[in-house]
Amino acid sequence: MKRILLLLTAVLMAATASAQEGAYSPDSGLPYWAPGRGEVDHEALRRRALVVLEREFGAFNDATGHLAQTAVAYCDAGAPREDLIAAFRDTWLAWAPLDSYHFGPVEANAAALTVNFWPDKKGFVGRALRELLAQPPEAQRDPATVAAGSAAAQGLPALEMLLYTEAPECPAVIGISAYLHQTAETLYADWFDPDGWADLARAAGPNNPVYLSAAEFTKTLYTALDFGLIRIADQRLGRPLGSYERSYPQRAEAWRSGLTVDIIGAQLDGIADMIEHGFAGDIREPDRAWVLQVIGQARSRMDKIGAPIADAVADPAHRIRVEGLQTKVNDIRSVMAQDIGPNLGVDTGFSPADGD
Amino acid sequence: MKHLLIPFTFAASFGTAAMAADLDAVIDNYADIAQAGYEDSLSRAQVLKTAVDALVAAPGDATLQAAKDAWLAARVPYQQTEAYRFGNPQVDAWEGKVNAWPLDEGLIDYVDPLAGGNDENPFATANVIANPQLALNGGTLDAGKITPDLLRELHELDGVEANVAAGYHAIEFLLWGQDLNGTGPGAGARPASDYDTANCTGGHCDRRADYLRAATDLLVSDLQDAVALWAEGGAARAEVSEDPEQGLVMALVGLGSLSFGEMAGDRMKLGLLLHDPEEEHDCFSDNTHNSHYYDGIGIRNVYTGRYERIDGSVVEGPSLQDVIAERDPALADNLMSDITDTVTALSAIKTTAEGGMAYDQMLDPGNHAGGALIQTAIDGLTAQTRNIERAIALLGPNGSGEGVEFK
Numbered sequence: 001m002k003r004i005l006l007l008l009t010a011v012l013m014a015a016t017a018s019a020q021e022g023a024y025s026p027d028s029g030l031p032y033w034a035p036g037r038g039e040v041d042h043e044a045l046r047r048r049a050l051v052v053l054e055r056e057f058g059a060f061n062d063a064t065g066h067l068a069q070t071a072v073a074y075c076d077a078g079a080p081r082e083d084l085i086a087a088f089r090d091t092w093l094a095w096a097p098l099d100s101y102h103f104g105p106v107e108a109n110a111a112a113l114t115v116n117f118w119p120d121k122k123g124f125v126g127r128a129l130r131e132l133l134a135q136p137p138e139a140q141r142d143p144a145t146v147a148a149g150s151a152a153a154q155g156l157p158a159l160e161m162l163l164y165t166e167a168p169e170c171p172a173v174i175g176i177s178a179y180l181h182q183t184a185e186t187l188y189a190d191w192f193d194p195d196g197w198a199d200l201a202r203a204a205g206p207n208n209p210v211y212l213s214a215a216e217f218t219k220t221l222y223t224a225l226d227f228g229l230i231r232i233a234d235q236r237l238g239r240p241l242g243s244y245e246r247s248y249p250q251r252a253e254a255w256r257s258g259l260t261v262d263i264i265g266a267q268l269d270g271i272a273d274m275i276e277h278g279f280a281g282d283i284r285e286p287d288r289a290w291v292l293q294v295i296g297q298a299r300s301r302m303d304k305i306g307a308p309i310a311d312a313v314a315d316p317a318h319r320i321r322v323e324g325l326q327t328k329v330n331d332i333r334s335v336m337a338q339d340i341g342p343n344l345g346v347d348t349g350f351s352p353a354d355g356d
Numbered sequence: 357m358k359h360l361l362i363p364f365t366f367a368a369s370f371g372t373a374a375m376a377a378d379l380d381a382v383i384d385n386y387a388d389i390a391q392a393g394y395e396d397s398l399s400r401a402q403v404l405k406t407a408v409d410a411l412v413a414a415p416g417d418a419t420l421q422a423a424k425d426a427w428l429a430a431r432v433p434y435q436q437t438e439a440y441r442f443g444n445p446q447v448d449a450w451e452g453k454v455n456a457w458p459l460d461e462g463l464i465d466y467v468d469p470l471a472g473g474n475d476e477n478p479f480a481t482a483n484v485i486a487n488p489q490l491a492l493n494g495g496t497l498d499a500g501k502i503t504p505d506l507l508r509e510l511h512e513l514d515g516v517e518a519n520v521a522a523g524y525h526a527i528e529f530l531l532w533g534q535d536l537n538g539t540g541p542g543a544g545a546r547p548a549s550d551y552d553t554a555n556c557t558g559g560h561c562d563r564r565a566d567y568l569r570a571a572t573d574l575l576v577s578d579l580q581d582a583v584a585l586w587a588e589g590g591a592a593r594a595e596v597s598e599d600p601e602q603g604l605v606m607a608l609v610g611l612g613s614l615s616f617g618e619m620a621g622d623r624m625k626l627g628l629l630l631h632d633p634e635e636e637h638d639c640f641s642d643n644t645h646n647s648h649y650y651d652g653i654g655i656r657n658v659y660t661g662r663y664e665r666i667d668g669s670v671v672e673g674p675s676l677q678d679v680i681a682e683r684d685p686a687l688a689d690n691l692m693s694d695i696t697d698t699v700t701a702l703s704a705i706k707t708t709a710e711g712g713m714a715y716d717q718m719l720d721p722g723n724h725a726g727g728a729l730i731q732t733a734i735d736g737l738t739a740q741t742r743n744i745e746r747a748i749a750l751l752g753p754n755g756s757g758e759g760v761e762f763k
């Protein structure tokens with residue numbers, strides 16, 4: 001114990017020294033603030049976080065644009081089906097990191113539901129899709145038809161059901177993809193156009209309708225990452241896991257396409273991305289390195305499951321690895337709560353996970 | 357706000373003895389209002405039980421209507437107690453017994469073949485009333501005699517949340533039946549003869565009557581448990597009183613979670629986006645406008661420390677609002693004004709529904725005025741959540757809300 005303390009002291013002293021010697025870079029947030037300084041540069045953090053978010057929302061916008069074009073090429077011009085499947089996969093993985101950020105434009109546009117209506121506890125996607133497929137072909141390919149219908153037929157699970165069941169893919173796949181792209185464009189614009197949510201966050205202050213200080217935006221981001229981890233542990237893993245006596249393979253997200261585990265990986269990567277490039281130097285180096293290391297451990301447990309989640313939960317030999325991943329994701333939450341939140345001086349706020 | 361257990365806790369860190377005494381008084385009043393709310397819910401449930409017995413003894417339009425009226429009246433105090441649910445683990449663990457929702461009602465009784473199935477739930481159309489034996493994971497479940505114990509066993513059968521065998525919504529379904537009008541006018545229209553063993557409609561009228569009585573008995577006994585949780589020496593009262601600072605935060609967490617994740621999200625936004633009347637809270641009786649409204653009133657009760665009981669008497673005392681006002685008057689005012697705006701928005705939904713446009717009609721994608729009414733309430737609930745978060749940050753130990761344990 002004494003040795004650890006000594007080591008820690010050395011690290012702290014080095015940190016203090018480097019903060020004094022090197023010029024602080026607001027872009028990287030480095031060198032990190034000396035511990036005990038008691039201040040976080042929330043404005044610098046916000047600047048970096050918005051770069052991360054703009055990149056991720058931009059990637060989703062690009063992926064949906066490509067998907068919409070590919071759907072038309074597949075249905076109308078006989079383009080290979082593999083192209084459509086690949087574009088569908090890329091779109092879902094581009095959405096995965098954004099699943100954590102259920103606030104601002106995502107909340108205002110209810111995009112968490114329209115893009116990815118999941119979990120679907122009462123078979124809404126199938127029912128909504130049957131209604132869409134009952135429309136004339138010209139209406140099915142029109143995003144306006146999709147917009148006017150149920151949210152359950154507006155996004156990725158509806159596309160998956162079209163692509164991985166006997167349901168006729170064309171032309172509904174065109175209408176849903178086009179609407180999904182419209183949603184992605186709206187999200188990007190509502191975030192990053194002038195007077196969008198990014199500008200609202202930049203204008204944090206006593207008269208701001210949402211963020212009374214820059215620290216409140218930090219709190220929102222921190223809550224969002226915790227929410228993303230809850231989504232992975234309790235829903236993406238917990239729902240199919242059920243109990244040892246009774247697992248629920250078909251409650252796994254995207255079980256038909258087998259994308260379940262890739263989605264979890266992409267969401268974890270998104271969380272790591274925000275910590276590394278958004279929070280960056282405004283959390284202390286050892287804490288940041290540690291949480292990223294624990295996320296890496298979760299990533300490697302995930303890679304070792306060796307079977308699709310839907311199959312793994314029902315098989316005792318594989319199930320234990322899924323449980324191990326779930327434990328590790330909860331470990332990330334604990335590390336965040338113990339090290340990252342106090343570092344930033346924020347605690348989690350309310351999230352959609354607070355309902356039931 | 358979903359916290360993991362963190363292996364350290366904060367000791368009470370601020371305040372003089374005088375201030376601590378004030379906080380105790382605020383918490384006492386908070387718990388008194390809870391106790392009064394559950395007592396009122398219990399007494400209305402007992403009235404419902406009498407009405408149900410009368411219906412079963414002499415099924416007819418008048419006795420059915422009287423039972424429905426008693427159910428509607430029972431919802432008024434109960435919904436106001438929902439403000440106690442999410443912040444108090446004792447209540448949250450108990451709540452599913454009485455207000456679980458949404459349900460696959462086909463577990464209980466006959467349903468329209470096109471409006472009852474659910475791929476995720478093998479028991480979505482099990483129809484216990486018609487089937488004394490149920491196949492369950494290779495074995496059989498004996499439902500020969502319908503008792504409160506059987507309903508407990510059926511509740512969340514096979515780990516599926518939609519298998520709601522008991523509680524307000526199960527009783528609601530047994531009184532009203534399915535509402536098959538979609539987003540058009542009209543609620544469920546179960547005939548009284550569904551309980552008439554001499555001229556039985558719907559089949560198995562004796563078992564349906566047993567089911568209704570068992571579910572009502574269970575509701576009464578579950579509400580007795582809730583009263584006990586908040587009475588002097590009860591576990592929920594003890595938990596908030598132990599550390600009054602943490603108790604205040606628990607109270608605020610209850611308000612924020614109900615406002616945002618539950619009401620604005622699960623109960624309102626989802627139905628609006630799906631345009632699906634299945635997703636309205638009181639979908640059989642078309643009483644959703646009242647359920648939402650009294651949730652809003654319940655939030656106001658807790659914040660202002662004042663509850664008007666069903667007999668017109670008032671429980672009141674030092675409030676969360678008072679504590680917040682002492683430390684940040686502007687925040688206290690802003691939160692009060694948010695809560696008032698939300699109650700106004702919920703009241704507009706209630707008035708409109710009472711004027712003839714039921715909540716499920718507001719979900720029609722073509723009904724822009726109805727959709728806007730719901731959206732306004734969602735926006736109000738979301739806005740008040742932000743100031744509730746600020747209040748938690750203000751009141752939490754060290755003024756940071758840090759280290760608070762719940763869920």
